[in-house]
Structures are given as C-alpha cells and as structure tokens.
Amino acid sequence: MADITSSVAVPAPTRRRIRWSLIGDHAILIAGSLFMLLPLLVLLQTASTPDLETMKNGPGLYFGDQLDDNFRKAMFEASGFSGANTGLSMLKNSLILGLGFAFGKIVIGMMAAYAIVYFRLRFATLAFWLIFTTLLLPLEVRILPSYEITQKLGLLNTYTGLIVPLIASATATFFFRQFFRSVPEELVEAARIDGAGPVKFFIDILVPLSQTMIAAMFIIMFVYGWNQYLWPTMITTEEDMYTLVRGIKQIVQVLEGNEIPQYGRANVLAIISVIPPVAVVIFFQSWFVKGLTESDK
Amino acid sequence: MKRAGFDSRWLPILLLVPQLTIIAVFFYWPAVYALKSSFFLQDPFGFGQTFVGLENYTSLFDSSEYLKVANFTVLFTVLVTFFSLALALLLAVKADNVLRGAKTYRTLLMWVYAVAPPVAGFMGLLLFNQRWGPLMELFGHFGWEFEMGADYSDTAFAMIMISIWKQVPVNFIFFLSGLQAIPKAVREAALIDNRSASGRFWDVTFPLLAPTGFFLLIINITYALFDTFGVIDTVVRGEPSNNPMTLVYKVYVDGFRGNDLGGSSAQSVILMVLVLALTVFQFRMVERRIHYT
Amino acid sequence: MAQVTLDSVRKIYPNGVEAVSPASFNIPDGEFVVLVGPSGCGKSTLLRMIAGLEDITDGALSIGDRVVNTLDPADRDIAMVFQNYALYPHMTVRKNIAYGLKNRKTPKDIIAQKVDEAAKMLNLTDYLDRKPAQLSGGQRQRVAMGRAIVRDPALFLFDEPLSNLDAKLRNQMRIEIKALQRRLGVTSVYVTHDQVEAMTMADRIIVLNSGKIEQIGTPAEIYHNPASTFVASFMGAPPMNLVAGELDSGHLSFAGLSLPVHADHRGPVTMGVRPEDLVIDPDGQLHMEVELVEELGAHRLLHGMVDGQRLTVHLTKEIKAHTGPLRLSCHPDRLRLFHPETGKRMDAQMATQPRTQTESVAS
Numbered sequence: 034m035a036d037i038t039s040s041v042a043v044p045a046p047t048r049r050r051i052r053w054s055l056i057g058d059h060a061i062l063i064a065g066s067l068f069m070l071l072p073l074l075v076l077l078q079t080a081s082t083p084d085l086e087t088m089k090n091g092p093g094l095y096f097g098d099q100l101d102d103n104f105r106k107a108m109f110e111a112s113g114f115s116g117a118n119t120g121l122s123m124l125k126n127s128l129i130l131g132l133g134f135a136f137g138k139i140v141i142g143m144m145a146a147y148a149i150v151y152f153r154l155r156f157a158t159l160a161f162w163l164i165f166t167t168l169l170l171p172l173e174v175r176i177l178p179s180y181e182i183t184q185k186l187g188l189l190n191t192y193t194g195l196i197v198p199l200i201a202s203a204t205a206t207f208f209f210r211q212f213f214r215s216v217p218e219e220l221v222e223a224a225r226i227d228g229a230g231p232v233k234f235f236i237d238i239l240v241p242l243s244q245t246m247i248a249a250m251f252i253i254m255f256v257y258g259w260n261q262y263l264w265p266t267m268i269t270t271e272e273d274m275y276t277l278v279r280g281i282k283q284i285v286q287v288l289e290g291n292e293i294p295q296y297g298r299a300n301v302l303a304i305i306s307v308i309p310p311v312a313v314v315i316f317f318q319s320w321f322v323k324g325l326t327e328s329d330k
Numbered sequence: 331m332k333r334a335g336f337d338s339r340w341l342p343i344l345l346l347v348p349q350l351t352i353i354a355v356f357f358y359w360p361a362v363y364a365l366k367s368s369f370f371l372q373d374p375f376g377f378g379q380t381f382v383g384l385e386n387y388t389s390l391f392d393s394s395e396y397l398k399v400a401n402f403t404v405l406f407t408v409l410v411t412f413f414s415l416a417l418a419l420l421l422a423v424k425a426d427n428v429l430r431g432a433k434t435y436r437t438l439l440m441w442v443y444a445v446a447p448p449v450a451g452f453m454g455l456l457l458f459n460q461r462w463g464p465l466m467e468l469f470g471h472f473g474w475e476f477e478m479g480a481d482y483s484d485t486a487f488a489m490i491m492i493s494i495w496k497q498v499p500v501n502f503i504f505f506l507s508g509l510q511a512i513p514k515a516v517r518e519a520a521l522i523d524n525r526s527a528s529g530r531f532w533d534v535t536f537p538l539l540a541p542t543g544f545f546l547l548i549i550n551i552t553y554a555l556f557d558t559f560g561v562i563d564t565v566v567r568g569e570p571s572n573n574p575m576t577l578v579y580k581v582y583v584d585g586f587r588g589n590d591l592g593g594s595s596a597q598s599v600i601l602m603v604l605v606l607a608l609t610v611f612q613f614r615m616v617e618r619r620i621h622y623t
Numbered sequence: 624m625a626q627v628t629l630d631s632v633r634k635i636y637p638n639g640v641e642a643v644s645p646a647s648f649n650i651p652d653g654e655f656v657v658l659v660g661p662s663g664c665g666k667s668t669l670l671r672m673i674a675g676l677e678d679i680t681d682g683a684l685s686i687g688d689r690v691v692n693t694l695d696p697a698d699r700d701i702a703m704v705f706q707n708y709a710l711y712p713h714m715t716v717r718k719n720i721a722y723g724l725k726n727r728k729t730p731k732d733i734i735a736q737k738v739d740e741a742a743k744m745l746n747l748t749d750y751l752d753r754k755p756a757q758l759s760g761g762q763r764q765r766v767a768m769g770r771a772i773v774r775d776p777a778l779f780l781f782d783e784p785l786s787n788l789d790a791k792l793r794n795q796m797r798i799e800i801k802a803l804q805r806r807l808g809v810t811s812v813y814v815t816h817d818q819v820e821a822m823t824m825a826d827r828i829i830v831l832n833s834g835k836i837e838q839i840g841t842p843a844e845i846y847h848n849p850a851s852t853f854v855a856s857f858m859g860a861p862p863m864n865l866v867a868g869e870l871d872s873g874h875l876s877f878a879g880l881s882l883p884v885h886a887d888h889r890g891p892v893t894m895g896v897r898p899e900d901l902v903i904d905p906d907g908q909l910h911m912e913v914e915l916v917e918e919l920g921a922h923r924l925l926h927g928m929v930d931g932q933r934l935t936v937h938l939t940k941e942i943k944a945h946t947g948p949l950r951l952s953c954h955p956d957r958l959r960l961f962h963p964e965t966g967k968r969m970d971a972q973m974a975t976q977p978r979t980q981t982e983s984v985a986s
C-alpha cells in the first residue's frame with residue numbers, strides 16, 4: 034500500500050508484453066484459418082448466386098438465394114450424356130466406396146493382424162514381409178498393370194473392382210498389429226486360463242478392447258476411400274458408377290460448357306462431395322486425430 | 331508374437347487368406363507385370379509385344395520431355411513439402427500457445443484434411459478463374475497477368491498453391507500432437523533456463539519435434555509425388571499439352587492415354603525404385619539418429 | 624485340491640537361454656510355496672510352465688495325479704493372479720470375475736451366487752458394477768483374487784501379485800491373501816522377489832538363482848541354515864554378515880576370534896553370522912570400529928569394520944550405541960561356514976555340538 038508507484042510499475046510491462054505476443058498468435062491463427070476457409074466461402078457464394086450474375090461479376094460478398102434451386106438440380110438432374118449420373122446416384126456410389134472400403138480394410142486388416150500377433154505360425158515372418166512390403170508402393174505407381182488385371186478379371190464398372198484393389202495395401206493391418214502388440218501379454222494369458230479359445234478371445238476381449246482404434250481407423254479409411262480419384266477414374270466408365278469425386282472432372286467440363294456455365298450446380302456438387310468426409314472428421318475429431326497420429330509409431 | 335500365443339494350426343491361415351489373396355492379385359501380380367512390361371514394346375494395335383531389353387528405360391532418359399517432367403517434379407516436391415511443413419509448424423506452435431479458442435482453431439485448420447485433392451483442384455479453378463477468379467484479380471492489381479492453363483509457370487504456381495493448401499492440415503495435426511506430447515516438465519525447465527521465446531523454440535521445442543518432422547518429411551514427399559494427382563488432373567482439365575505435370579501424372583498420360591504400356595511401365599518401375607530408396611533412407615535415419623524416447 | 628510334482632522340469636527358450644535348469648520338487652496338497660529369487664532367475668518361467676503358458680522343454684509336471692505337460696491352461700484346473708492383474712478393462716468387475724465360469728458353461732444362477740460369495744469375501748460387493756479403471760490398485764488386486772477363487776481351482780498361481788501396490792497396502796494384502804489361502808486350503812505357488820513376502824507368507828520357500836534351485840525349506844530353515852552364501856545374503860534384511868576366516872586343524876579363526884571346530888576342510892572359509900547374533904560384550908574378542916549408527920525406531924543397526932572387513936550388528940532399541948570402538952562376541956552355535964569358492968554351506972560344526980550332517984565339500 035505504501036509503495037503504490039512501484040507495485041503498479043513493475044507488473045505492467047510484463048503484462049503488456051504477454052498480451053502483445055498473444056494478439057500476434059491469434060492474428061496468425063485467424064489468418065491461417067481464413068486461408069483454409071476462403072476457397073470454401075467462394076464455393077458457397079457462387080453456389081448460392083444465379084449463374085448469370087457470377088458470370089458477369091464473379092464471386093460477390095453476399096450469399097444469394099439460389100442454393101435450394103441449385104441443390105435440387107444438382108441432386109436430381111443428370112449432368113452427363115446417359116442421364117445416369119445425378120448427384121444422388123453419385124452420392125450413393127461415394128457412400129458405397131467409402132463405407133465398403135473402410136469396412137473391408139478393417140475386417141481384413143484385423144484378421145491378418147490377429148493371426149500375426151497372437152498365433153505361433155510357422156510362416157509368420159514370411160507372411161509379415163509379404164504383407165508389409167505393400168506399404169512401400171502406393172497404388173499410383175502400379176496403376177496401369179492394376180487396371181489391366183482388373184479388366185482381365187472382368188471387374189471394370191463393378192463395386193468389387195472399385196473397392197477390392199484399393200484394399201491391397203496393409204495400412205490397417207499394420208495399424209492393428211501395432212495396437213495388438215501394445216495390449217498387455219497377460220490379458221491373453223488370463224483369458225486362456227479362463228478357458229477362452231482363440232475365437233472367443235477375439236470376440237469377447239480383443240474386439241471390445243479395440244473399439245476406439247476401430248472407430249479411428251474407420252474414419253480415416255472412410256475419408257480415404259471417399260476421396261479416391263485416380264482409381265475410380267480408370268475403373269468406372271459408365272456414368273451410373275461415378276462417385277462424386279470422380280465426377281469432378283465432368284463438373285469441370287460443365288463449368289466450361291456452353292452459353293452460361295452452370296456454376297451453381299457444379300459448385301453444389303463439389304460442396305456435397307466435401308460435406309460427408311469433413312463432417313466425419315470434425316465430429317469425431319479426437320478419435321480421428323488419435324488414429325492418425327498413432328498409426329505411425 | 332505374444333509369448334503365450336495360440337497353437338491352433340488352421341485358424342491363423344484362414345485369417346490370413348483374405349489379406350494374402352488380395353495382395354497377391356492386386357499387388358504382387360501388378361508389380362511383377364509392370365516390371366515385365368517395362369522390358370517389352372507393345373504393338374500399338376494390340377498384336378503381341380517384342381522384347382526390347384532396357385530400351386524403354388534408355389529412351390526415357392534420352393527424352394527431353396521426360397527430363398523436364400522429372401525436373402518439375404523435383405521442384406514441385408521441394409516447394410510443396412517445404413511450404414506446407416513450415417506453414418503448419420508455425421500454425422501448430424501458435425495453436426499450442428493459445429488457450430482461448432484453441433479447439434475452434436484446431437477445427438478450422440484441419441478440416442481440409444477431408445477434402446479430396448481433385449475437389450481442392452476444383453476450388454483452385456474457381457479462385458484462379460480466367461474471367462473472374464478473385465485471386466486472378468488480386469494478382470492483376472499487382473500487374474501480374476495470371477493465366478492458369480495457358481502460362482506454364484502460372485499453372486505451376488497454382489498447382490503448388492493448391493497442393494500446399496491441401497497438405498497443411500495433416501502436418502498441422504501431427505505437429506500439434508507432437509507439441510502436446512512434449513512433457514510439461516521439459517517446457518517448464520526451458521522456461522527457467524531461457525528467457526527468450528524464440529530461443530526456447532529453437533533450442534528445445536524444435537529438436538524435440540525433429541522425429542515428427544522427419545516422419546512428416548517422408549509423408550510429404552510421398553504426398554507431393556503421388557497424392558497430388560487429383561490436383562494436377564483438375565488444374566490441367568485433363569489436357570496435359572503444354573502444362574506442367576509430375577512423374578506420376580505422366581505414367582498415367584503415357585500409359586492410359588498414349589497406350590505406351592512399355593514406356594509407362596518403365597516409368598512405374600523408376601517410381602517404385604524411388605519410393606523404395608526413400609523408405610530405406612527413412613528406416614536408416616530412424617535407426618541412426620532421431621530418437622529421444 | 625491337489626499336490627503338484629515337478630520331475631526334472633526344464634526350460635530352454637527358443638533363443639537358447641536355459642531359464643530353468645532341471646528342477647524337481649513336490650508340493651503337498653494345501654501347502655503355500657513361495658518361489659523367491661533375484662530378477663531374471665526364472666521364477667516366472669517356472670510358474671508359467673506350471674500354468675501351461677509356457678511349453679515344458681523337458682521333464683514331467685503333474686497336478687493331482689495326472690501329468691499335465693501338454694494340457695491347455697484352461698484344462699489344468701488352475702487359477703492365476705498376475706502382477707498387473709490382467710483384468711479385462713471393458714468388463715465390469717462382475718463380468719471379470721464371472722468370465723472363467725461362463726466359459727465353462729456354468730449355469731447362470733450358480734455363477735451369480737459364486738460371484739456374490741467371492742465379492743463378499745473380498746469386500747467387493749459395492750464395486751461389482753464398476754469397470755477396472757474406476758478402482759484403486761488394492762481393489763483391482765482383489766478383483767484379480769476374486770477371479771481366481773470363484774473357480775474353486777485345484778491350484779493357485781501368483782506372479783508378484785503385490786508389487787504394484789504401495790508398501791502399506793502390500794502389507795495388508797499379504798495378510799489377506801495368506802488368510803484366504805488358509806481358509807480355502809488351496810495349494811498355492813507364489814512368486815516374489817521380495818524376501819519379506821517370502822518369509823511371512825510361505826509354508827515352504829524355494830530359492831532360485833539363475834535357473835537353479837538353491838534351497839528348499841521352511842522360512843526358519845532358510846533363514847537360520849542357508850544352504851549357500853547366495854541364500855544367506857538374499858534372505859534377511861540386513862543380510863547375513865559374510866566374512867573371510869581361516870580354518871586350521873580344529874580351529875576357526877577370524878580377527879582375534881578363535882573357536883574349536885570339527886571340520887574336514889583346511890584353509891580359508893567364508894564365515895556367516897546374522898547381525899542379531901552379534902552381541903555387545905566388554906570382554907568380546909571382536910574389535911569393531913563403528914562408523915555409522917542407523918536408527919530404525921524398533922531397533923538400530925551398527926555398521927563398521929572388524930579387521931578390515933565390513934560387519935553389521937543388529938541391536939534392540941534398549942541398547943544405546945555410538946560411533947567409535949566397540950567389542951563384540953558371538954555364540955559359536957550361530958556361526959555358519961561356507962566354502963570360499965562354491966559358496967555352499969559346509970558341514971563343519973562348532974565343537975560344542977555333535978555333527979549332524981554328512982554333506983561334504985571337497986577342498
């Protein structure tokens with residue numbers, strides 16, 4: 034109380050310094066967030082504005098009222114030649130690809146990882162190397178022969194041909210192997226003493242224990258499958274098999290099309306192709322981040 | 331294997347069969363097929379093939395076009411990797427600093443992870459639209475007549491920008507979780523030992539993030555080489571002509587469009603060797619240097 | 624209930640490590656046997672072979688009157704408590720305890736009744752619907768016990784079940800486990816590296832050292848008549864004093880001490896004496912230079928040198944002590960002699976006692 038001047042003067046500079054650096058941090062973060070958001074905002078704006086206006090003036094500052102209309106057109110009117118690739122049909126195919134891929138990958142990966150980690154297997158080392166070599170070469174580098182083989186097997190324009198070749202890499206297997214190895218040894222021992230065989234142990238104990246991991250994997254794999262582009266582009270030539278992401282190419286052509294390009298409709302399709310994976314990632318953020326960052330240890 | 335693993339003989343084989351079948355058919359067969367095709371010349375009308383030895387490879391290295399693509403791929407990879415890592419690191423460090431709004435920032439900075447590369451390319455088409463693209467207009471104000479699709483370097487610029495935009499979130503997520511994994515006691519010790527914030531960052535935080543950074547380096551190189559296919563294909567609108575492209579895109583163009591199976595396969599094999607070298611390098615490095623835990 | 628017999632049971636791991644050298648012993652029905660030894664001596668390996676979690680390389684193991692070498696763990700009629708409890712984290716306490724019974728197709732009402740009984744016995748009734756993560760260390764330990772006892776097994780196996788608990792809880796659980804075992808009368812094999820646990824809980828102790836059995840005996844035998852310097856220094860805190868002495872015809876001499884002794888051995892010997900067997904004696908022949916007095920409340924320990932060799936003396940709390948010179952003596956009965964090279968106890972007996980053992984060690 035006696036020494037008012039010093040008690041005020043001393044903390045002031047520190048307080049101010051901290052505040053400035055904090056404001057700087059926020060400024061950078063806001064700039065970064067805007068950098069990320071800007072393209073989406075432009076997409077939304079043009080999707081809600083009449084095409085003619087966009088063509089004349091480009092994206093404006095205000096959202097328009099055409100979103101409903103464009104949405105209806107995008108979802109239910111076909112944009113291709115055969116009339117089969119409405120937004121709705123592409124959405125369906127995208128869902129099948131995303132869910133089918135995630136499901137297949139997880140089931141197959143868990144089974145293989147279980148065999149590798151929990152059994153005395155004579156060919157364990159060989160199996161391990163055969164499986165994990167696949168981590169080295171992405172599909173893109175063997176895309177043409179994969180296409181040829183899929184064609185030979187008569188799988189062009191089928192869901193099997195779309196999904197199964199994408200599963201031919203061991204990311205999920207590797208992930209579950211890592212996780213199973215981190216499960217305490219004593220758990221399987223206790224279970225064996227409790228009279229649980231391999232199938233029972235898997236169903237009663239290992240699968241429930243892996244729940245979070247399965248969820249995390251599912252999100253990552255769903256997004257990965259949904260976002261596939263090159264493979265679907267090659268394997269699906271019939272419009273009723275197009276996924277949203279594969280359809281982007283056609284959307285581009287619409288955009289470049291005749292008299293008045295149908296920006297609104299095209300952009301609605303682009304937005305629809307983004308919403309499900311983004312929603313999944315945002316809603317299940319903590320699982321997703323955990324799965325992503327733990328898969329590579 | 332667990333020390334008290336199950337002894338059943340058939341069950342593990344049964345469990346492995348689906349995985350092994352799929353990788354045999356859709357991994358090993360194509361890989362071997364690519365290797366084999368790279369030594370043959372395909373008849374353009376589909377009548378058989380002739381063995382040409384290494385000719386497919388030598389003609390690649392003699393082709394100025396291939397070398398140009400290779401050069402661009404290197405430049406593209408370096409720029410995309412560097413800028414997306416640097417930007418993500420900056421944002422992660424800031425996001426780790428602030429308390430208020432941390433969750434919101436995290437969400438805003440990571441959602442792009444879920445955007446498909448070709449959709450990212452599509453957004454780029456809007457922003458750089460020849461007639462009214464906001465970024466094109468912005469550059470116009472500075473006297474830069476931006477011509478995506480027509481001008482080689484402008485197109486390259488757009489590709490790189492979009493690819494960076496798409497990759498920042500993954501790096502951000504990893505850096506942030508790497509930062510959060512640094513023990514509180516270590517930060518507090520640094521706070522006592524070093525009064526400058528940037529000093530603390532370079533002396534303590536940065537070295538501790540090195541393992542994450544190294545891992546991300548590999549991930550980013552792989553991304554720039556392979557996963558940007560969708561971005562490139564959308565930006566060039568499927569018309570490669572005079573536009574920049576990466577090695578993977580050329581594999582696709584030559585093989586799928588140009589029907590040059592031998593040449594395309596040789597390119598595939600070169601890429602395979604590249605990825606293998608990268609992986610070996612990764613294992614070496616991980617073994618040798620970077621482990622603090 | 625059953626007895627357990629090991630006949631030259633041996634373990635060589637695939638990497639060539641002989642973790643357990645051929646071991647033979649018999650555990651009578653209802654006995655509580657503690658396997659004790661330093662880390663890595665093969666205790667867990669031996670226990671896990673009994674459990675069936677590890678293959679037996681050689682020899683025969685029987686529980687009751689059947690040889691169980693190739694039997695699955697689930698078929699051996701055993702229950703095991705693990706160091707980290709190995710509770711199923713996604714199941715409630717009730718389900719954890721019931722799981723083994725369920726897998727044996729026990730009727731539901733019997734399971735419920737047994738779980739309730741076990742819970743009551745272990746004071747777990749209020750926690751039956753919790754998950755393991757919501758329990759304290761001691762409670763988890765009890766759940767692990769519960770999982771073992773509901774099955775009414777012929778044999779309990781424990782692998783360092785208390786080592787994750789704090790000291791106080793450990794003392795308490797030690798008593799509870801022992802009391803429970805007494806009540807149920809189930810044959811038990813208990814692994815620990817804590818010699819206090821071994822001394823207090825065991826009916827008989829088996830001391831292991833790098834895969835070999837050093838000694839089998841009651842706690843008192845092990846404590847007072849250790850079979851080797853290893854046992855002498857491993858069991859007891861502070862350990863037995865081991866000093867170098869000299870044997871010549873009929874006399875043991877060490878630092879001014881000279882005792883008549885019957886022994887075949889001539890030359891240097893290792894002499895062992897428990898710290899509490901050294902007493903302060905103004906006429907004693909041992910001259911000790913006390914360097915440190917360790918105050919432990921109920922008693923104190925004196926650390927110092929006698930003739931250049933380190934000794935520890937245990938004093939009851941009534942006896943005052945301080946650093947400096949001190950004279951000690953020791954009853955000849957309490958001296959143990961060990962072979963200086965092999966470390967085995969020698970059959971030498973002090974002259975005051977008749978020879979009782981015929982074990983001989985060549986010199």
Ligand SMILES: Nc1ncnc2c1ncn2[C@@H]1O[C@H](COP(=O)(O)OP(=O)(O)OP(=O)(O)O)[C@@H](O)[C@H]1O
Nearest residue numbers: 333636638640642661662663664665666667668816
């Ligand atoms: N699966 C294995 N393969 C090879 N060697 C092993 C294996 N398990 C244990 N060992 C070795 O066998 C020896 C005995 O191990 P064991 O686990 O039985 O020791 P322990 O007495 O239980 O030790 P602790 O008190 O540390 O638990 C050790 O040297 C150990 O390294």
Ligand SMILES: [Mg+2]
Nearest residue numbers: 666667668782
């Ligand atoms: Mg052990």
